[in-house]
Amino acid sequence: MKWMKFLLGISLFWGTVCGVKAEETTEPAFEPRKTIFEHLGDEYGWNMGRWHLPLPVIVTDAAGQWHVFSSARLLEQQEYEGFFIASEGEYEGKVVCRDASGALYRPWDFSITKNVLALFICVLVLCWLVFPLKTWYKKKPYEAPRKVRGIMEYGISMLYQDLIVPVLGKDARRFAPYLLTLFFFILVMNLLGLIVIFPGGANLAGNLAITFVLALCTFVVVNFSGRKAYWKDIFWPDVPTWLKCPVPMMPVIELFGVFTKPMALMIRLFANMLGGHLITLVLISLIFIFAAMGPVVTGGATVVAVFFAVFMGCIDLLICFIQAYVFMLLSAIFISLARPEEEQESKKLSE
Numbered sequence: 001m002k003w004m005k006f007l008l009g010i011s012l013f014w015g016t017v018c019g020v021k022a023e024e025t026t027e028p029a030f031e032p033r034k035t036i037f038e039h040l041g042d043e044y045g046w047n048m049g050r051w052h053l054p055l056p057v058i059v060t061d062a063a064g065q066w067h068v069f070s071s072a073r074l075l076e077q078q079e080y081e082g083f084f085i086a087s088e089g090e091y092e093g094k095v096v097c098r099d100a101s102g103a104l105y106r107p108w109d110f111s112i113t114k115n116v117l118a119l120f121i122c123v124l125v126l127c128w129l130v131f132p133l134k135t136w137y138k139k140k141p142y143e144a145p146r147k148v149r150g151i152m153e154y155g156i157s158m159l160y161q162d163l164i165v166p167v168l169g170k171d172a173r174r175f176a177p178y179l180l181t182l183f184f185f186i187l188v189m190n191l192l193g194l195i196v197i198f199p200g201g202a203n204l205a206g207n208l209a210i211t212f213v214l215a216l217c218t219f220v221v222v223n224f225s226g227r228k229a230y231w232k233d234i235f236w237p238d239v240p241t242w243l244k245c246p247v248p249m250m251p252v253i254e255l256f257g258v259f260t261k262p263m264a265l266m267i268r269l270f271a272n273m274l275g276g277h278l279i280t281l282v283l284i285s286l287i288f289i290f291a292a293m294g295p296v297v298t299g300g301a302t303v304v305a306v307f308f309a310v311f312m313g314c315i316d317l318l319i320c321f322i323q324a325y326v327f328m329l330l331s332a333i334f335i336s337l338a339r340p341e342e343e344q345e346s347k348k349l350s351e
Helices: 002-024 032-040 071-077 114-139 147-194 208-224 228-235 249-293 295-338 343-350
Strands: 045-048 051-054 056-060 066-070 083-085 095-098
Touching (some): 045 071, 051 071, 056 071, 056 095, 066 071, 071 083, 114 147, 147 208, 147 249, 147 295, 208 249, 208 295
Antiparallel strands (some): 045 051, 083 095
8 A cells, every 4th residue: 555655645746746837837738639649750850858869851852952951950940941841731740842933842852750760770679689699600509599699599489480380381491581570670660669768769660651661571572472373363263253254253352352461461560559659648648638637636647647558558568579470470371372382292292
């Protein structure tokens, strides 16, 4: 009971502070929608509390000239070399420019945004986890690694032996590098997203463009490695002829399935990770929403919000592993379905 009293006391103190700030300050009212979607979205810099990490803006104007400058020049609705960040409208939050007639247009944008930098950090972390293990086995092939390398070896061995080999069989060695890269990249990306301070905090998996590229990679691997039987089952499946000719009903359905499978991967990862971040931010926002209702109400809301936010954080931690595992598992299954055993090979195995 002591820890509950302590937590309640802290909550009431925080509620009092929030209430005093809400009454005495002249700052604009808290806007949960704006705050939440600013955190979930991309930006031309990295906010770290009182500090702001500017990032390079790389754009081309209508004449095709390149412009490279720091995003610090565009803060607080500033304009630099004719470029500024739109605060509303179709291009809200994006770098825009005006043409000779005064109309807004979106230039070619190759800027290093928050999500782009987070991707680079994710790749560096992944290389730091994988390459030392490779070096270890080159120098000490008969000695088991320890610490981080030992954990990586255990994870790779478990995924390869318990998942990839049973699903893909003799094709396991061929596709294992891709599938393992998928798993650890998504896992590292998700885990970094749960860290609230730099270099974490970027909602990469909650960005539809990133999950789209991951699903597109699986789409390319599946269809470019597909065998003849796979394409035959799509364009001429084993169904009654009237379902294939003259109206190609089943081929159209099968061809539609070729595109819906990777789309399901994309939406599944995007929705799960975006939902986790969104719920946590909404719960934390309750503290500031109830700040104007007095210290008692704010204290109670703080207890509830913090408790459920911590609970959702634990759930998100579990979801980070589950989503990486499911994405890799479904990719392996789609690859195996695209590479069915040929009739001759199946006959040899039966003999």
